[in-house]
Amino acid sequence: MKVQEILSAIKQRKYKPLYLLHGEESYYIDVISDAIENSVLNDAQKGFDQTILYGKDVDFSTIISAAKRYPMMSDHQVIIIKEAQGLKWKGEEGVEMLAKYVDNLTPTTILVFAYKYGKFDKRTKLFKAIEKAGIVFESEKLYDNKVAPWIVDEIQQQGRKIHPQAAALMAEYLGTDLSKVANEVQKLILNVPKEREISVQDIEQNIGISKDFNVFELNNALGKRDALKAIQIVDYFAANPKSNPVVLVMGTLYGYFSKVLKYHYLADKSSQSAARELGVSPFFVKDYEYAARNFNKSKLFHVMTILKDYDLKFKGLDAGPNTSDGDLLREMIFKILN
Incomplete structure (x- = not known):
């Protein structure tokens, strides 16, 4: 199920007895588990019928015993296992206990496993049983x-x-x-x-991100071959290294010039098609078109070589002992533009 479908069902008080929330992106796992924690029971009921546990501090026996209880003050009891990846999921007797519980769920219990920073093993019988009996949501890392x-x-x-x-x-x-x-x-x-x-x-x-001195303005200055503006931005970066780390600048420049090169090879350069192929908003396509006029394919291959060489220099290879990151940035920009 999609996150909005799950949240909508929770809002309508349509609950499942079991939720497995897993994946590399923790944000949506927190959003769903927080929605259950904050909306199923009122404050008075939570003291009797809501239990928050942490994977590294609990075992399956304790979880199953709690899940089999019936609510005291409401229609449901809520049990949320935060950081559920800390449980011993492999080779433990407790996993078998959980599998048996999944086969015979307590209908008044809402049991939530918030399994963060990784994917639950989908090949296991337990995963398939949970998928059949409750809700499984995978929170995927955003590219x-x-x-x-x-x-x-x-x-x-x-x-x-x-x-x-x-x-x-x-x-x-x-x-x-x-x-x-x-x-x-x-x-x-x-x-x-x-x-x-x-x-x-x-x-x-x-x-707190400068509207005039940022990586996008640097891309635009380079695409227009505006040397003065590019150097002004690089000088700002050199004076504010914490706000503009070299790794961010280099990654953005590489991504930008890669897209300009890709633009040269597009069969369909219409705004919508180019935006889709480049993975950008149609609003930005004109910038890549303009940059492609200023950088032909041969020059772009040369720019890629420059970026690769200076990436190594920023990492300490072949750079002078007293050369600062700001000096290297200025030198790199000069070579890109000439």
């Missing part, structure tokens, strides 16, 4: 190019809009940790007036 669309969708679900460049800027700087991204999204929702679109300026004011 880098999916974070910006996720931000746009998350904000749209709250009846708001965000400029594509603002979403892309957030995605590039915040990475794929959805808990962190979601916190920043909520900050924007609270601080930006409802009647207008969230802009790049709002990102600067509320999240």
Whole structure:
């Protein structure tokens, strides 16, 4: 089931007696388990009929004994096993106990396993039994190019809009940790007036990412072969290394020039088709088209070689002993533009 379907069912008080929430992305595991923890019982009932346990501190015998009990003050009792990956899932007698319980679930118990930072073994009989008897949800890690669309969708679900460049800027700087991204999204929702679109300026004011000196502006300056602007941005990066780590800058430049090169080889360069093939918003396609005019295929292959060479230098290979990251960035940008 999809996360919104599960949350909708919980909101409608349509519960399952067993939930296995697993996967590499912890955000949605927390969202679903928190929804169950916070909405099934009221505060008075929780003291009697809600139990929160942690995988590394509990065994299956304790879990099953608790699950077989009946509620005292409500229609359901809730048992949530947080950090369930800490349980001993292999070669233990307790796993057999759980399998037997899955075959004969207590209908008034809602048992939740929040299994984070990895996938449950789908080949096991236990997984198949849980899948048949309850709800299994896999929270998949979001790839880098999916974070910006996720931000746009998350904000749209709250009846708001965000400029594509603002979403892309957030995605590039915040990475794929959805808990962190979601916190920043909520900050924007609270601080930006409802009647207008969230802009790049709002990102600067509320999240602290410069609207003028960031990796996207560097990409644009290089794509336009604007040497003055590119050096100004690199100077800013050199003066603010914590906000603009070299690893982020290099990763973004490599991704950008890879897409420019890919653009050259597209059979269909229409906005929608190119956006789909490049994995970007249609809003940005014109930037890649412009950059492709300034960088032919031969030059782009040379740029890739430059990026590879300087990646090694930033890691300490073949760089002078007194050469700073800022000096290397300036030198690299000069070679890209000449």
